[in-house]
Amino acid sequence: MTVTDGKDEVEDQFVQWREYVRRRPELRESDADELEDHLRETVDGLVALGLSRDEAFLVAVKRMGGLDDLSREFAREHSERLWKQLMFTGEPADPARRGSLYAMLVCALGAAVSIKVPELFGLSFADGAMFYPRNFGLFTLPWLAAFLVWRRRPATWVYGVLAAMFALGAVVANAYPLGDDSQSIGLVMSHLPLALWLLVGLAYVSDDLRASRRRMDFIRFTGEWFVYLVLMMLGGGVLIAFLYGIFDAIGVSADDLIENWVVPCGLVAATVVGGWLVEVKQGVIENIAPVLTRLFTPLFTVALLAYLAVIGWNGSGIDVDRDALVMFDLLLAVVLGLLLYSLSARDPQAPRGPFDVMQLALVVAALLIDALVLYTMAGRIAEYGTTPNNTTAIGQNIVLLVNLTWSAWLLFGFVRRRAGFAAIERWQTLYLPVYAVWFWTVVLVLPPVFGFR
């Protein structure tokens, strides 16, 4: 037997072992602690009997048995964990989790307070008109970004950039002379939240800016956050229905309370709480967005192929007005979303399957439809000239088209076994800054270019 200490090696193995345990949804942090303590005791006992540390580690792990069996036993006792509704039964002894709970509460409260502050200056929801829709993202997303930055502790310059960009967003929303029924105000209202969301993304990846995996995590985060938000809004709807009902029953009208306090404060706070839920409960609902994707990819594929078949059969062109173009933009966005979320959940090592082919079909069908739309649209622009809206719609279309075309090419290579899966993932994560640049261009540059029309 060689006399090596092997202490560090064994420590690495402990870390790895913990990683495996962490991936089990049935096993909580505290279970991992308990089992690790057990494992270490066993190792110490075996070392005392004369084994070397790494031999002892192997024997101890073997003795503990497969994690599959172990977590099945745990799952049987803790079946409630499979429902994963454990947020308020969190381990009290875990200071990190506690801290993030408080940080979340502070940020959510901040968001709720910030949306009521303008009222002190006489801007009520009723007569503030466009003020609230214009600024909506600014009441919530900076707080969510603050929460994420609090968790990530990035380099100092990141704080500066985030603060400056949010300030810039505030300037655009309020200082641009936008008429209430101009097209530009519509663009700012629809694109500023998206532009700000990518700042949240910057906050999210701020601890490791270049890592592709980190950006993919942000894509996942976005999907999960959205799912949580929708769930919370459903719950909030139920709460509000009851509030109306029970106050009505005692002859008190709760309308004012609900419209001016519960709805706005609840909504902005929910965006922060949603972010916290995704952060703290990673691995909890993280299967929902991919499951939805799996369900809807075949349906969308069939629908789009049917649409193409009908166009081919009738020989009819697509009647494109601006609304239709926006709709086709959204269609591309949905197709991209379906692609992204199935990528995000895919095991990079998994072999190619029929699902990959279906995805390719989906993307290609969407591209064909979009080519038809753009063809018709080009004529229209020549006829009527450019407006802020159709410029944005076309630009958006091009941004998505470039992404999907190259994705289709990469998927094709993947299905034909020419290229690896990682290339597709890398392409999507590399493309994220393009969206940021585009959204900020729409918000910052287009309104002045078109004279705030």
Place this chain on the structure above:
Amino acid sequence: MKVTKDLVAASATPIVLGILAEGESYGYAILRRINELSGGELDWTEGFLYPLLHRLERLGHVEASWQAVAGERRRKYYRITPQGLAELAEQRRQWQTVVDALTQVWPLLIPQEGTA
């Protein structure tokens, strides 16, 4: 000799409560104690013991506390509660009935029981 699964399952709660009645303890030590008590015949797995401890905790028969040990490790100690002691007494009464019945039916097979 191997003790059957059913018997292990039936005896698990009284054994664990009995060990904890001797004083507070933690998972690894409890397993060692069981091994020692049964001369190595009762070989429980971790996948059996820890969920059982968690169940007893949920039922209120034991209570747990985390204590720091060497380095960053923390260890979960279990202590029996008054309710657990009552449960132990009840289990003991039931087991006594079973053992009494068995000793009468099998007087020749387990002669040493009388003197032990």
